[in-house]
Amino acid sequence: MRLGPVTNERSAQYTATWQQIAATFRDEPRRLLFESINEPFFTGSSGDQQNAVPMNELNKTFHSVVRATGGGNADRLLVMPTLGDTPDQPKIDTLLATFAALDDPNLVASVHYFGCFCPSRACTSSSVPPESTTLLAIACRHIRAGARDRPARTATRTAPRSPPHPPAPPTAGGTV
Known part of the structure:
Protein backbone atom coordinates (compact mmCIF):
# COMPACT_ATOMS: atom_id res chain seq x y z
CA MET A 1 0.00 0.00 0.00
CA ARG A 2 1.50 3.31 -1.06
CA LEU A 3 1.08 5.99 1.57
CA GLY A 4 1.96 9.61 1.47
CA PRO A 5 3.32 11.30 4.55
CA VAL A 6 1.55 10.31 7.75
CA THR A 7 -0.42 13.40 8.71
CA ASN A 8 -2.61 13.93 11.78
CA GLU A 9 -5.66 13.42 9.56
CA ARG A 10 -4.37 10.12 8.17
CA SER A 11 -3.32 8.95 11.62
CA ALA A 12 -6.80 9.73 12.96
CA GLN A 13 -8.41 7.85 10.07
CA TYR A 14 -6.13 4.83 10.64
CA THR A 15 -6.91 4.85 14.36
CA ALA A 16 -10.67 5.14 13.78
CA THR A 17 -10.60 2.31 11.23
CA TRP A 18 -8.84 -0.05 13.65
CA GLN A 19 -11.12 0.99 16.53
CA GLN A 20 -14.14 0.01 14.45
CA ILE A 21 -12.65 -3.27 13.17
CA ALA A 22 -11.32 -4.32 16.58
CA ALA A 23 -14.56 -3.49 18.40
CA THR A 24 -16.63 -5.35 15.83
CA PHE A 25 -14.55 -8.53 16.02
CA ARG A 26 -13.36 -8.45 19.66
CA ASP A 27 -15.33 -11.56 20.62
CA GLU A 28 -14.34 -13.68 17.63
CA PRO A 29 -12.23 -16.82 18.21
CA ARG A 30 -8.44 -16.56 18.43
CA ARG A 31 -8.05 -18.02 14.95
CA LEU A 32 -8.90 -14.54 13.65
CA LEU A 33 -5.73 -12.48 13.27
CA PHE A 34 -5.34 -8.80 12.45
CA GLU A 35 -2.48 -7.34 10.41
CA SER A 36 -1.77 -3.65 10.90
CA ILE A 37 -1.22 -2.89 7.20
CA ASN A 38 -0.19 -4.78 4.06
CA GLU A 39 3.01 -3.94 2.16
CA PRO A 40 3.39 -0.38 3.47
CA PHE A 41 5.44 2.05 1.38
CA PHE A 42 5.72 5.73 2.21
CA THR A 43 6.20 8.34 -0.50
CA GLY A 44 7.87 11.72 -0.23
CA SER A 45 10.61 10.69 2.16
CA SER A 46 14.37 10.34 2.07
CA GLY A 47 14.33 6.56 2.40
CA ASP A 48 14.12 3.64 4.80
CA GLN A 49 15.44 5.39 7.90
CA GLN A 50 12.87 8.14 7.60
CA ASN A 51 10.13 5.65 6.67
CA ALA A 52 10.86 3.52 9.74
CA VAL A 53 9.39 6.27 11.94
CA PRO A 54 5.82 6.25 10.51
CA MET A 55 5.96 2.45 10.16
CA ASN A 56 6.78 2.15 13.85
CA GLU A 57 4.03 4.66 14.70
CA LEU A 58 1.43 2.73 12.68
CA ASN A 59 2.37 -0.58 14.31
CA LYS A 60 2.32 0.90 17.83
CA THR A 61 -1.01 2.64 17.20
CA PHE A 62 -2.48 -0.58 15.81
CA HIS A 63 -1.29 -2.51 18.86
CA SER A 64 -2.64 -0.06 21.43
CA VAL A 65 -5.98 0.43 19.64
CA VAL A 66 -6.68 -3.29 19.20
CA ARG A 67 -5.58 -4.21 22.75
CA ALA A 68 -7.75 -1.41 24.22
CA THR A 69 -10.94 -2.92 22.78
CA GLY A 70 -10.64 -5.87 25.19
CA GLY A 71 -12.42 -9.19 24.78
CA GLY A 72 -10.46 -11.64 22.63
CA ASN A 73 -8.34 -8.74 21.40
CA ALA A 74 -6.59 -8.49 24.77
CA ASP A 75 -4.30 -11.36 23.78
CA ARG A 76 -5.13 -12.03 20.12
CA LEU A 77 -2.17 -12.65 17.81
CA LEU A 78 -1.40 -9.41 16.02
CA VAL A 79 0.55 -9.38 12.77
CA MET A 80 2.88 -6.50 11.98
CA PRO A 81 4.88 -6.07 8.80
CA THR A 82 8.34 -4.80 8.22
CA LEU A 83 8.57 -1.72 6.04
CA GLY A 84 7.19 -2.86 2.68
CA ASP A 85 6.86 -6.41 4.12
CA THR A 86 10.47 -6.77 2.98
CA PRO A 87 12.65 -9.49 4.53
CA ASP A 88 15.82 -7.37 4.63
CA GLN A 89 17.61 -7.88 7.94
CA PRO A 90 17.75 -4.16 8.90
CA LYS A 91 13.96 -3.91 8.40
CA ILE A 92 13.42 -7.08 10.45
CA ASP A 93 15.68 -5.68 13.18
CA THR A 94 13.62 -2.46 13.25
CA LEU A 95 10.40 -4.46 13.63
CA LEU A 96 11.95 -6.62 16.36
CA ALA A 97 12.89 -3.43 18.23
CA THR A 98 9.22 -2.41 18.04
CA PHE A 99 8.23 -5.84 19.38
CA ALA A 100 10.67 -5.46 22.28
CA ALA A 101 9.27 -2.00 23.12
CA LEU A 102 5.71 -3.37 23.08
CA ASP A 103 6.69 -6.29 25.34
CA ASP A 104 3.84 -8.48 24.05
CA PRO A 105 4.33 -12.22 23.42
CA ASN A 106 1.41 -12.34 20.97
CA LEU A 107 3.00 -10.54 18.02
CA VAL A 108 3.84 -12.04 14.64
CA ALA A 109 6.21 -10.57 12.05
CA SER A 110 5.04 -10.43 8.45
CA VAL A 111 7.42 -10.44 5.49
CA HIS A 112 6.83 -11.24 1.84
CA TYR A 113 9.49 -12.87 -0.28
CA ASP A 149 15.06 -36.16 3.82
CA ARG A 150 11.44 -36.72 2.79
CA PRO A 151 10.33 -39.19 0.14
CA ALA A 152 8.45 -37.66 -2.76
CA ARG A 153 4.71 -37.76 -2.28
CA THR A 154 2.04 -37.89 -4.89
CA ALA A 155 -1.53 -36.92 -4.32
CA THR A 156 -4.27 -39.26 -5.38
CA ARG A 157 -7.97 -38.70 -5.22
CA THR A 158 -10.50 -41.41 -4.75
CA ALA A 159 -14.21 -41.03 -4.94
CA PRO A 160 -15.89 -41.17 -1.54
CA ARG A 161 -17.57 -44.47 -0.85
CA SER A 162 -21.30 -44.46 -0.44
CA PRO A 163 -22.58 -45.65 2.91
CA PRO A 164 -24.15 -49.14 2.75
CA HIS A 165 -27.88 -49.16 2.21
CA PRO A 166 -29.91 -50.52 5.12
CA PRO A 167 -32.02 -53.58 4.32
CA ALA A 168 -35.58 -52.83 3.30
CA PRO A 169 -38.10 -53.30 6.12
CA PRO A 170 -40.23 -56.42 5.86
CA THR A 171 -43.75 -55.94 4.51
CA ALA A 172 -46.89 -57.17 6.22
CA GLY A 173 -47.29 -60.07 3.77
CA GLY A 174 -43.72 -61.23 4.31
CA THR A 175 -42.67 -60.62 0.69
CA VAL A 176 -40.96 -57.69 -0.80
Whole structure:
Protein backbone atom coordinates (compact mmCIF):
# COMPACT_ATOMS: atom_id res chain seq x y z
CA MET A 1 0.00 0.00 0.00
CA ARG A 2 1.50 3.31 -1.06
CA LEU A 3 1.08 5.99 1.57
CA GLY A 4 1.96 9.61 1.47
CA PRO A 5 3.32 11.30 4.55
CA VAL A 6 1.55 10.31 7.75
CA THR A 7 -0.42 13.40 8.71
CA ASN A 8 -2.61 13.93 11.78
CA GLU A 9 -5.66 13.42 9.56
CA ARG A 10 -4.37 10.12 8.17
CA SER A 11 -3.32 8.95 11.62
CA ALA A 12 -6.80 9.73 12.96
CA GLN A 13 -8.41 7.85 10.07
CA TYR A 14 -6.13 4.83 10.64
CA THR A 15 -6.91 4.85 14.36
CA ALA A 16 -10.67 5.14 13.78
CA THR A 17 -10.60 2.31 11.23
CA TRP A 18 -8.84 -0.05 13.65
CA GLN A 19 -11.12 0.99 16.53
CA GLN A 20 -14.14 0.01 14.45
CA ILE A 21 -12.65 -3.27 13.17
CA ALA A 22 -11.32 -4.32 16.58
CA ALA A 23 -14.56 -3.49 18.40
CA THR A 24 -16.63 -5.35 15.83
CA PHE A 25 -14.55 -8.53 16.02
CA ARG A 26 -13.36 -8.45 19.66
CA ASP A 27 -15.33 -11.56 20.62
CA GLU A 28 -14.34 -13.68 17.63
CA PRO A 29 -12.23 -16.82 18.21
CA ARG A 30 -8.44 -16.56 18.43
CA ARG A 31 -8.05 -18.02 14.95
CA LEU A 32 -8.90 -14.54 13.65
CA LEU A 33 -5.73 -12.48 13.27
CA PHE A 34 -5.34 -8.80 12.45
CA GLU A 35 -2.48 -7.34 10.41
CA SER A 36 -1.77 -3.65 10.90
CA ILE A 37 -1.22 -2.89 7.20
CA ASN A 38 -0.19 -4.78 4.06
CA GLU A 39 3.01 -3.94 2.16
CA PRO A 40 3.39 -0.38 3.47
CA PHE A 41 5.44 2.05 1.38
CA PHE A 42 5.72 5.73 2.21
CA THR A 43 6.20 8.34 -0.50
CA GLY A 44 7.87 11.72 -0.23
CA SER A 45 10.61 10.69 2.16
CA SER A 46 14.37 10.34 2.07
CA GLY A 47 14.33 6.56 2.40
CA ASP A 48 14.12 3.64 4.80
CA GLN A 49 15.44 5.39 7.90
CA GLN A 50 12.87 8.14 7.60
CA ASN A 51 10.13 5.65 6.67
CA ALA A 52 10.86 3.52 9.74
CA VAL A 53 9.39 6.27 11.94
CA PRO A 54 5.82 6.25 10.51
CA MET A 55 5.96 2.45 10.16
CA ASN A 56 6.78 2.15 13.85
CA GLU A 57 4.03 4.66 14.70
CA LEU A 58 1.43 2.73 12.68
CA ASN A 59 2.37 -0.58 14.31
CA LYS A 60 2.32 0.90 17.83
CA THR A 61 -1.01 2.64 17.20
CA PHE A 62 -2.48 -0.58 15.81
CA HIS A 63 -1.29 -2.51 18.86
CA SER A 64 -2.64 -0.06 21.43
CA VAL A 65 -5.98 0.43 19.64
CA VAL A 66 -6.68 -3.29 19.20
CA ARG A 67 -5.58 -4.21 22.75
CA ALA A 68 -7.75 -1.41 24.22
CA THR A 69 -10.94 -2.92 22.78
CA GLY A 70 -10.64 -5.87 25.19
CA GLY A 71 -12.42 -9.19 24.78
CA GLY A 72 -10.46 -11.64 22.63
CA ASN A 73 -8.34 -8.74 21.40
CA ALA A 74 -6.59 -8.49 24.77
CA ASP A 75 -4.30 -11.36 23.78
CA ARG A 76 -5.13 -12.03 20.12
CA LEU A 77 -2.17 -12.65 17.81
CA LEU A 78 -1.40 -9.41 16.02
CA VAL A 79 0.55 -9.38 12.77
CA MET A 80 2.88 -6.50 11.98
CA PRO A 81 4.88 -6.07 8.80
CA THR A 82 8.34 -4.80 8.22
CA LEU A 83 8.57 -1.72 6.04
CA GLY A 84 7.19 -2.86 2.68
CA ASP A 85 6.86 -6.41 4.12
CA THR A 86 10.47 -6.77 2.98
CA PRO A 87 12.65 -9.49 4.53
CA ASP A 88 15.82 -7.37 4.63
CA GLN A 89 17.61 -7.88 7.94
CA PRO A 90 17.75 -4.16 8.90
CA LYS A 91 13.96 -3.91 8.40
CA ILE A 92 13.42 -7.08 10.45
CA ASP A 93 15.68 -5.68 13.18
CA THR A 94 13.62 -2.46 13.25
CA LEU A 95 10.40 -4.46 13.63
CA LEU A 96 11.95 -6.62 16.36
CA ALA A 97 12.89 -3.43 18.23
CA THR A 98 9.22 -2.41 18.04
CA PHE A 99 8.23 -5.84 19.38
CA ALA A 100 10.67 -5.46 22.28
CA ALA A 101 9.27 -2.00 23.12
CA LEU A 102 5.71 -3.37 23.08
CA ASP A 103 6.69 -6.29 25.34
CA ASP A 104 3.84 -8.48 24.05
CA PRO A 105 4.33 -12.22 23.42
CA ASN A 106 1.41 -12.34 20.97
CA LEU A 107 3.00 -10.54 18.02
CA VAL A 108 3.84 -12.04 14.64
CA ALA A 109 6.21 -10.57 12.05
CA SER A 110 5.04 -10.43 8.45
CA VAL A 111 7.42 -10.44 5.49
CA HIS A 112 6.83 -11.24 1.84
CA TYR A 113 9.49 -12.87 -0.28
CA PHE A 114 8.93 -13.78 -3.91
CA GLY A 115 12.33 -15.15 -4.94
CA CYS A 116 12.40 -18.61 -3.35
CA PHE A 117 9.12 -20.45 -3.64
CA CYS A 118 10.02 -23.30 -1.29
CA PRO A 119 9.11 -26.14 -1.51
CA SER A 120 7.11 -25.87 -4.75
CA ARG A 121 10.29 -24.79 -6.56
CA ALA A 122 13.69 -25.93 -5.38
CA CYS A 123 15.65 -23.34 -3.47
CA THR A 124 19.04 -23.07 -5.04
CA SER A 125 22.22 -21.96 -3.39
CA SER A 126 22.21 -18.93 -5.68
CA SER A 127 18.81 -17.80 -4.37
CA VAL A 128 19.87 -17.93 -0.71
CA PRO A 129 23.58 -17.47 0.05
CA PRO A 130 24.84 -20.07 2.55
CA GLU A 131 26.32 -17.41 4.86
CA SER A 132 23.05 -15.51 5.12
CA THR A 133 21.54 -15.47 8.61
CA THR A 134 18.23 -13.82 7.85
CA LEU A 135 15.08 -15.55 9.00
CA LEU A 136 14.21 -16.20 5.36
CA ALA A 137 17.57 -17.82 4.60
CA ILE A 138 17.34 -20.04 7.66
CA ALA A 139 13.80 -21.09 6.71
CA CYS A 140 14.74 -21.86 3.10
CA ARG A 141 17.78 -23.89 4.17
CA HIS A 142 15.59 -25.79 6.63
CA ILE A 143 13.01 -26.51 3.93
CA ARG A 144 15.72 -27.59 1.48
CA ALA A 145 17.21 -29.95 4.07
CA GLY A 146 13.80 -31.37 4.93
CA ALA A 147 12.93 -31.86 1.26
CA ARG A 148 16.04 -34.03 0.82
CA ASP A 149 15.06 -36.16 3.82
CA ARG A 150 11.44 -36.72 2.79
CA PRO A 151 10.33 -39.19 0.14
CA ALA A 152 8.45 -37.66 -2.76
CA ARG A 153 4.71 -37.76 -2.28
CA THR A 154 2.04 -37.89 -4.89
CA ALA A 155 -1.53 -36.92 -4.32
CA THR A 156 -4.27 -39.26 -5.38
CA ARG A 157 -7.97 -38.70 -5.22
CA THR A 158 -10.50 -41.41 -4.75
CA ALA A 159 -14.21 -41.03 -4.94
CA PRO A 160 -15.89 -41.17 -1.54
CA ARG A 161 -17.57 -44.47 -0.85
CA SER A 162 -21.30 -44.46 -0.44
CA PRO A 163 -22.58 -45.65 2.91
CA PRO A 164 -24.15 -49.14 2.75
CA HIS A 165 -27.88 -49.16 2.21
CA PRO A 166 -29.91 -50.52 5.12
CA PRO A 167 -32.02 -53.58 4.32
CA ALA A 168 -35.58 -52.83 3.30
CA PRO A 169 -38.10 -53.30 6.12
CA PRO A 170 -40.23 -56.42 5.86
CA THR A 171 -43.75 -55.94 4.51
CA ALA A 172 -46.89 -57.17 6.22
CA GLY A 173 -47.29 -60.07 3.77
CA GLY A 174 -43.72 -61.23 4.31
CA THR A 175 -42.67 -60.62 0.69
CA VAL A 176 -40.96 -57.69 -0.80
